[in-house]
Amino acid sequence: MRIPSILWILHFMNLTKGQDNSKILRYRRNSSVSRLCQAGCAACSTLNGCLSCKPRLFFHLELDGMRQRGACLSSCPRGHYGTRSPHINTCTRCKEDCASCFSETFCTRCHPGHFLFRGKCENSCPKGLTANTAMWECTDCPVGCELCVRRNMCVRCRADLYFLHGQCHLTCPRGFEPDVQLMQCTPPVHCEVGEWTEWGPCVRKCSTRAYKKGEETRTRQVLRPPSIFGDPCPHVSEIRKCVIRKRLSPNRL
Secondary structure, three states, rough: OOOOOOHHHOEEEEEEEEEOEEEEEEEEOOOOHHHHHOOOOOEEEOOOEEEEEOOOOOEEEEOOOOOOOOOOOEOOOOOEEEOOOOOOEEEEEOOOOOEEEEEEEEEEEEEEEEEEEEEEEEOOOOOOOOOOOOEEEEEOOOEEEEEEEEEEEEEEEEEOOOEEOEEEEEEEEEEEEOEEOOOOOOOOOOOOOOOOOOOOOOEOOOOOOOOEEEEEEEOOEEOOOOOOOOOOOOEEEEEEEOOOOOOOOHHHH
C-alpha cells in the first residue's frame, strides 16, 4: 500500500510550533522539501518567513505590507551593512543621512543635501573642497576650478580662466582661441568659400583705348567667415582680359 504524501513530507522535516503558534519548519540536510521555505533559510515560519539562515548568509527583515518577514541574503541591500558573528549574520540599517555604508561609522554615499567627506555625511564641505551636488561629496578640485565632478574633471572655472576639456587655463593652448563671452577655449573657425560662378560678359572699360579689348569677371561666395585666429578667406573675385566680339548691325542681317 502506498504511503500518503503527507507522511512522506513529514519523514524529511521536523514540524514544531513557534511562540506565535505558527508552524516552523526546520530542514534536515539535503531535504527534498526545502522548497517550502525561501532559498537560504535554515528555519522558517509561515507567517514570519525565515527565522535563521544557512551559513555565510545575512538575516534581513523585509517589509511585506504592514508585516516584516525574514529573508536570507548573500549581501545586504542598499542602505544596510552586514555584521558577522559566530551565531548569526545580520543586516543593519545605515545612519539616517547615509544612503549606503560600509559599517556603522563609515558612509560610502550620502542622501541629497549631505556631502560625503572621509566616510561621514556633512551639511557643508571644509574650506578648499567643493560641494559636488552631482555626486553629493566633497571634491578636491584642480587649481582655479570652482566646481568639479571629480579631482581631474572641472565643470566650472574661476571667472578669469578659460575652460577646455575639464581643465582651467589662464591662456588657451595652441590650436585653440579664447571665447571671451563664454570664457572657453574653442577651435578656430577657418574661412570656407563656395564654387566660382561662370565668367561674366566681356566689358570694355572707358580707360581702355583698344576698341576690341575688355575685361570679364567671376566671383564666389563666403560660406563661413573665419574667427579671429582662423585662416583668412582667399580672394572672392577674379578679373581677366577678354576680346569684345563685334556685333553685327541689323542692316547686315
